[in-house]
Amino acid sequence: MIQRRLLLAAAPSLLAAPALAQSWPDRPIRLIVGFPAGSVTDSLARMIAEPLGRELGQPVVIDNRPGGNGVVGTMALKGAAPDGHTVGILSVTNGALNTYLVRNLGYDPIRDFTPIGFLAEAPYVLVVNPNNPARTTADLMEQARRRPGALTFSHGNASSLIGTELMNRTAGVSMLPVPVRGGPDALTEVMAGRIDCTLTDLVAGLTQVRDGRVRALGVTSREPTPLAPDIPPIARDVPGFELIVWFGVSAPANTPAPVVSRFNAALEKVLGSAELRERLGRLGYAPRSMPPTEWQRFLQGQITDLTRLAREVGLEPS
Structure with missing residues (x-):
């Protein structure tokens, strides 16, 4: 009798799960990107939005919320309703490095979000202004050795910052960081000649290389x-150096499991x-589900791993 009562009590939730999976989504899905339009994260999001929307039967709408190295957008994701109609991209910056670099961070990437699936990984490219005489990474490192603390690098996110600081440390040089609003602005500063170099996303960098605006x-x-x-590879001139940026999709905490399962299945089909x-x-992305x-x-x-690396290169929370 007790077992029968327990089964009867559980029946509504057992029936609700398949029904939820079938009815979701019933309106457009918002994909929050915590970085500006034109950034590497934004470019990837726009590539997957249309095919993902076709697979799910509802449009996937990009919602750019730049600011604070991804903090603004990630906080917006945390505060969204956990109904599967709002998801966001967690990257190497807002998904991992911010947990160490941002003091009093308002979110926990593990506790505050429901994982959906991985998207892709990609490298950065090191660029300088075309008026810079450097033709190789070794040339740039030699400039930095001759003029300690004089060369500058722009960064619009934490991964670019830690990548360049890692290059500094590995090569034994000291270039000064200059924070800007996002990756596109970091690249613009180099094109304008106000900053010496930056690590930028591959496609944006190559576009400007072809146009002769950076090298x-x-x-x-x-x-x-x-x-x-x-x-x-930079590692040819700075042995041991490597930096790969990555991206995944998560939803607010407590997003229902049937929704997560269907979303992941759609994502895997799209990435396949x-x-x-x-x-x-x-565009330089290696998709992986x-x-x-x-x-x-x-x-x-x-x-x-990245917290350890940030400490090793001497970065401090701010």
Whole structure:
């Protein structure tokens, strides 16, 4: 009798789960991007939005909320209703590095969000103004050695900051960081000649390289990227250097499991499309799918590893 009563009590929730999965989504899905239009995160979001919307049967609308190295947008995601109609991108910056670099951070990437799945990873490219005589990363490092503390680098997010500080430390030089609003602004400062160099997203950097507005010195991956095989890895001149940026999708905490499961299945189908993979590859992204539990473990591991790295290169919370 007790078991029967328990089954009867559980019946409404057991029936509700399939019904929820079938009825969701019943309106457009908002995809929050905590970085400005034109940033690497924004570019990726716009690439997946249309095919993901087709798969889910509702439009996926990009909502850019830049500011505070992704904090503004991530806080907006935290405060959204956990009904599956608002999701956001967690990247190496707002998903991992901010937990160490931002004092009194208003969110916890693990506790405050429900994992949905991984998206992609990509390298950065190191660029200088075309008037700079440096032709290689080694040339730039030699400039920095001859003029300690005189060269500057712009950064619009924490991953670019830590990447350049890692290059500083590995090469034994000291270039000064200049924070700006986002990756596009960091690149603009170099094009204008106000800043010496920056690590920028691959496609934006290559576009400006082709237009003659900046010169590429190296990529942050250990191997040349197929998108620009003529640009050598920074590690050729700074042995041991590597920086890969990554992106995943999460929802507010307590988003229902049936919604998460269906969203992840749609995401995996989209990322498995040969056409989309080819398009993402042209922009320097390597798509990779993960189930929610694996994405959560990956995120936790990155928080641990990048916190250690930030401490090693001497960065302090602010």
